[in-house]
Amino acid sequence: MLRKIVEKGDAVLTKRCHPVTKFDRKLSLLLDDMRQTLLESGGVGLAAPQVGILRRVVLVMNEQEEIHELVNPEIVSTSGEQTGWEGCLSLPGRYGMVTRPMRVRVRAQNRHGEWYEVEDEGLTARCFCHEIDHLDGHMFDEMCDTTYTSEELEAMEAEQQEAEGSEE
Numbered sequence: 001m002l003r004k005i006v007e008k009g010d011a012v013l014t015k016r017c018h019p020v021t022k023f024d025r026k027l028s029l030l031l032d033d034m035r036q037t038l039l040e041s042g043g044v045g046l047a048a049p050q051v052g053i054l055r056r057v058v059l060v061m062n063e064q065e066e067i068h069e070l071v072n073p074e075i076v077s078t079s080g081e082q083t084g085w086e087g088c089l090s091l092p093g094r095y096g097m098v099t100r101p102m103r104v105r106v107r108a109q110n111r112h113g114e115w116y117e118v119e120d121e122g123l124t125a126r127c128f129c130h131e132i133d134h135l136d137g138h139m140f141d142e143m144c145d146t147t148y149t150s151e152e153l154e155a156m157e158a159e160q161q162e163a164e165g166s167e168e
Contacts, residue, residue, distance in 0.1 A: 003051035023113035045127040047134035058131035070108035096144030
């Protein structure tokens with residue numbers, strides 16, 4: 001079932017989520033619904049508070065389009081640094097420049113309560129951090145000076161290309 005994605009301004013996005021303690025049918029339904037909602041949205045990550053549920057559950061799609069189900073996730077190690085544009089399904093049409101680790105290792109439980117670790121870099125590492133931030137009531141726009149619309153980004157990109165073209 002598709003879930004409604006909550007947008008900035010809803011108090012649920014500012015609250016710290018509770019750990020999952022029951023690995024039951026209800027959790028499996030939430031994970032299945034979140035997967036369908038994520039795929040329909042065109043995003044690369046989704047946290048339970050974004051669908052109005054205050055539980056420590058996130059989905060992250062890696063660059064091979066595999067979806068990691070992370071229950072009670074915690075970042076166990078990071079390395080390197082990357083700075084790039086981020087957007088959020090709960091802040092549609094807005095983007096900001098955010099610095100995150102280049103490589104991230106996460107420890108989490110699966111839908112059956114079994115612990116495992118997953119590690120990735122680049123966009124997937126950025127997504128791990130972004131989604132886990134949601135579980136503590138934080139959004140990417142707290143980490144950047146300004147957010148921009150798609151139109152503003154396109155205009156900035158065009159200006160940059162024009163400037164680079166005139167340097168040749």
